[in-house]
Amino acid sequence: MAQLSDLPLQVKHRILAYLDSSAPSNPTKFPSQSRRSELGLYASVSREWQLFFEDRLYAHLVLTQHCLANFNKLVPRQRRLVRYIWLRILLGDYYCSKCPDSLSLKVTFSNMLDFSESISGLFCIFNSWGTSPGNGLALEISAYSPCAVTHAVKGDEYLSSDLVEMQDMVYSKGLLTDDLAHGWKDGQLLQSHDANDFYDIKGVLGFSLPPMPLDISAAHVVTDLIIRRTTRLFITVGSIxxxxxRLPNLRHFIYEPWRPFPGCMDLSYGKIISESLLKTLKTFNWFEDFNEEAIRVCHGGGPSNEIGRIETDLYHAASVTLARQSISFEQLTGCYSVDAVPFFQAVDFRWTWPSLTTLSLTCSLFAMPEKCDEIATLLERVGMAAQRMPQLQTLDIWYGMRHHAAAFRHRVTDSLIIISWQGTWDLNLESQEDGIVATAWKALARLQGNRILYIATYRPVKVEDVTSHAAAIRLLEIDRSVIHPASLEEITRETKYYFST
Structure with missing residues (x-):
């Protein structure tokens, strides 16, 4: 009788891959323990099955601070299989003024200690793995309280960064029941949030975490760092x-902090740029996230003064500093915490960006159609800078929020330089073939292999379709590197609970 071992290797691997894909998942738990248990059983069948399924078991790991002792027992063979680790630090419940049995603020001190000790403990383990980065290891760090989805923002989603599973961290749909104290009935928000919903819930507003122990070990094996919007806490600049x-071989950094509410502490993001970015870094994706309903409520029902915010010293300095550091990057995106105007004003046209292939920046000017002359001047300057970027393939200058979206896009083909405008209003690039914008980009086309400049036809975006900044990213077809795909999906899902009244 024919045995599985008699089959060709390719056929055997297809059968084993089918077992992997058919392993059951449990959407009420995160991570899916049933799936990992199933794969563990498969790996115990034989040496051949062990080698096949261990690769899937260890490639993407989710750890809490309580797992570190067992994680430290991995043998060298298993370590080499690890490609992605999510350190998901579990915190205690948060204080909420609408919950009579809410815990004291003293719990936050325990959370601070848990955060610091978890990072220190994991980096100590990494240090024992050696000094060679090997094949590269991605580390995601988040801090999360299970109660974060049980208060006013219970409609928010928390997804796994594992893009294969894209599992819910909490099966939050089951939590959307009657909760009149927080304004919910039958899974629906009955009234608009008030400011206390956002200021009192520490999982949304966040708090300052202390610096970590100075003896934290270097983690040479880590090449990618991800801090997604899943962490709603304010992690201090000192901790970052x-x-x-402690990451001497870091090459890629995804950073998605939350925008502070009015009157909150100064986050001093610019210090991260000016003092912390490593010379080894090749990719930097910086996305300042926000909840548009929170902005509306905390500004007394009116929109935030976006231009005034960008023109503050804090954001201007971050944009200027990032411009100076951008010449060493291969990929750079800066959204909402960076603005294209001060960025390109700081550019010296003697600079050269020898390796930059992707650049994406938000521009608050794009929210004001009446300033089309200033926008044209900016795009001329962008075109002149692009002439010093010989490898540039993708450039997006854009802006998006509820009911507003606009983007200037640049793409390269074998024979063309393509520029386009898309959005809820038209800049009318097509009628400006001899204008300052077209002139600058024609010069770029000639420099890059004598290509031809093609100005694409304007494609309008319907105002009613732009339900959030995530919708704007999708409708404008912005390069998806501006935000982690799981984060983009989270914002999209959450939108249905924003703007409820």
Missing amino acids: RQILE
Whole structure:
């Protein structure tokens, strides 16, 4: 009788891959323990099955601070299989003024200690793995409280960064029941949030975490760092700096902090740029996230003064500093925490960006159609800078929020340089073939292999379709590197609970 071992290797691997894909998942738990248990059983069948399924078991790991002792027992063979680790630090419940049995603020001190000790513990383990980066290891760090989805923002989603599974961290749909204290009935929000919903819930507003122990070990094996919007806490600039300083082989950094509410602490993001980014870094994706309903409520029902915010010293300095550091990057995206105007004003046209292939920046001017002359001047300057970027393939200058979206896009083909305008209003690039914008980009086309400049036809975006900044990213077809795909999906899902009244 024919045995599985008699089959050709390619056929055997297809059968084993089918077992992997058919392993059951449990959407009420995160991560899916049933799936990992199933794969563990498969791996115990034989040496051949072990080698096949261990690769899937260890490639993407989710750890909490309580898992580190067992994680430290991985043998060298298993370590080499690890490609992605999510350190998901579990915190205690948060204080909420609408919950009579809410815990004291003293719990936050325990959370601070958990955060610091978890990072230190994991980096100590990494340090024992050696000094060679090997094949590269991605590390995601988040801090999360299970109660974050049980208060006013219970409609928010928390997804796994595993893009194969894209699992819910909490099966939050089951939590959307009657909760009149927070304004919910039958899974629907009955009234608009008030400011206390956002200021009182520490999982949304966040708090300052202390610097970590100075003896934290270097993690040479980590090449990618991800801090997604899943962490709603304010992680201090000092803590971020300490993490970066202990990653000597870091090449890729995804950073998605939350925008502070009015009257909150100064986050001093610019210090991360000016003092912490490593010379080894090749890719930097920086996305400042926000909840548009929170902005509306905390500004007393009116929109935030976006231009005034960008023109503050804090955001201007971050944009200027990032411009100076951009010449060493291969990919750079800066959204909402960076603005294209001060960025390109700081550019010296003697600079050269020898390796930059992707650049994406938000521009608050794009929210004001009446300033089309200033926008044209900016795009001329962008075109002149692009002439010093010989490898540039993708450039997006854009802006998006609820009911507003606009983007200037640049793409390269074998024979063409393509520029286009898309959005809820038209800049009318097509009628300006001899204008300052077209002139600058024609010069770029000639420099890059004597290509031809093609100005694409304007494609309008319907105002009613732009339900959030995530919708704007999708409708404008912005390069998806501006935000982690799981984060983009989270914002899209959450939109249905924003703007409810």
